[in-house]
Amino acid sequence: MTKTIETNGTSQVDPALLQRPNLALWVNNEKQIYMKEEAFPTCPPDSCVVHVKATGICGSEIHFWKTGGIGDVRVTHPIILGHESAGQIIEVGANVTSFSVGDRVSIEPGVACWECGMCVRGRYNLCPDVKFSGTPPTDGTMRRFVAHPARFLHRLGDDVSYEVGALIEPLSVGYNAVRRAAPYLGQPVVVAGAGPIGLAVALSARAAGANPIVITDLEAHRLEQAKEMGFKNTVLIDMAWDRNEVATKLRAAAGCLPQIVFECTGSEASINAACYAVEDGGTLLQVGCGKPEISLPFMSLGFREVNVVTSFRYQQTWPVVLRLAQSGVFGDVTQLITHKLPLEKAVEALEISADRTSRSIKVQIVDE
Ligand SMILES: NC(=O)c1ccc[n+]([C@@H]2O[C@H](COP(=O)([O-])OP(=O)(O)OC[C@H]3O[C@@H](n4cnc5c(N)ncnc54)[C@H](O)[C@@H]3O)[C@@H](O)[C@H]2O)c1
Ligand SMILES: OC[C@H](O)C(O)[C@@H](O)CO
Structure with missing residues (x-):
């Protein structure tokens, strides 16, 4: 396929790039993942075509593949996975004035309708008509070329790599959760x-001044990673402990009563322990996704005026999270990336991400 792109009369895209196949990673409703070539995308007037240069793999992709869905969201027909991406614009839609060919961008994957009450009130992460890349029924970004609305593209600073651009999505999940709990200095x-989301939460909580920050996990290597990133206060959870024992250990590690617990596992055991660990009047901030229904010590929460707050994806996070990542406030966020594989090896990348013994944190798929 040969395609020439003219912008202001100047062709800026290497024609050899456009001859490369638009390889994509698909999942079907038979729990199979596979590579299949897509047509080069047409560019709607309000969109840009992006050459996707880096895409992170999220746990949700493993769920879509291994279990056929998450909660009510089921894979009923083949879709292209992926929602943590950054790349370079290679075509600009007729109505787009804010971007040019060659611009480097991070992709915000939740395309909200911009018309409903939630969108008008700014809570566009709750838009009932949101089209979220790589979540059924919407195709995602794990492909070489993708068209995406310009409103949901965000320019990368010259010194921000595509790999960091692709981390803005999980970092945004962390930022949104921390913004909703609003921890204060100290x-x-x-x-x-201590998965990618827990670590992203910890980075934002540290930037907000929370202290101490105690991080838990069941896996020692994940806590080692947390320590590498400067979070020295960790607790390796033993599943033999009951929720009261976990709460006691967490309180001991903090050296005081934790006033916010950011729950980033989705496990019922961890959520229950969080209910008991948090100080009276404190906040349980639920980020992790688990079973659709879980049992909670609800009256204990009630009698202790514990706020139960949830956080779902993000809204209006990209500009600020990009700024924070670029300015170094989060430290070296590339420490989250443990594996990088070329697009051609996307299936292998998912296998690594799904394999607990690989000791991966964030696996990224990259394309030159
Ligand atoms: N709310 C949102 O908008 C949002 C967005 C993205 C992801 N998520 C959810 O956040 C959660 C974390 O995502 P992730 O990508 O970091 O997942 P992950 O699976 O990589 O990490 C979860 C970590 O929790 C640990 N864990 C499990 N049970 C535990 C327990 N009882 N005590 C302590 N640690 C325990 C695991 O060992 C693992 O390291 C997932 O449930 C995911 O679905 C939510
Ligand atoms: O960060 C965004 C999350 O991964 C998604 O909401 C996912 O869990 C479902 O599509």
């Missing part, structure tokens, strides 16, 4: 779960 917090 407020003691616990982050349960």
Whole structure:
């Protein structure tokens, strides 16, 4: 396929790039993942075509593949996975004035309708008509070329790599959760779960001034990673402990009563322990996704005026999270990336991400 792109009369895209196949990673409703070539995308007037240069793999992709869905969201027909991406614009839609060919961007994957009450009130992460990349029924970004609305593209600074651009999505999940709990300088917090999301929460909580920050996990290597990133106060959870024992250990590690627990595992055991660990009048901030229905010590929460707050994806996070990542406030966020594989090896990348023994944190798929 040969395609020439003219912008202001100047062709800026290497024609050899456009001859490369638009390889994509698909999942079907038979729990199979596979590579299949897509047509080059047409560019709607309000969109840009992006050459996707880096895409992170999220746990949700593993769920879509291994279990056929998350909660009510089921894979009923083949879709292209992926929602943590950054790349370079290679075509600009007729109505787009804010971007040019060659611009480097991070992709915000939740395309909200911009018309409903939630969108008008700014809570566009709750838009009932949101089209979220790589979540059924919407195709995602794990492909070489993708068209995406310009409103949901965010320019990368010259010194921000595509890999960091692709981390803005999970970092946004962390930022949104921390913004909803609003810890203050010196407020003691616990982050349960040291996966990419727990670590992203911890980075934002630290930037907000929370202290101490205690991080838990079941896996020692994840806590080692947390320590590498400067979070020295960790607790390796033993599943033989009951929820009261976990709460006691967390309180002991903090050296005081945690006033916010960011729950980033979705496990019922961890959520229950969080209910008991948090100080009276404190906040349980639920980020992790688990079973649709779980059992909670609800009256204990009630009698202790514990706020139960949830956080779902993000809204209006990209500009600020990009700024924070670029300015170094989060430290070296590339420490989250443990594996990088070329697009051609996307299936292998998912296998690594799904394999607990690989000791991966964030696996990224990259394309030159
Ligand atoms: N709310 C949102 O908008 C949002 C967005 C993205 C992801 N999520 C959810 O956040 C959670 C974390 O995502 P992730 O990508 O970091 O997942 P992950 O699976 O990589 O990490 C979860 C970590 O929790 C640990 N864990 C499990 N049970 C535990 C327990 N009882 N105590 C302590 N640690 C325990 C695991 O060992 C693992 O390291 C997932 O449930 C995911 O679905 C929510
Ligand atoms: O960060 C966004 C999350 O991964 C998604 O909401 C996912 O869990 C479902 O599509």
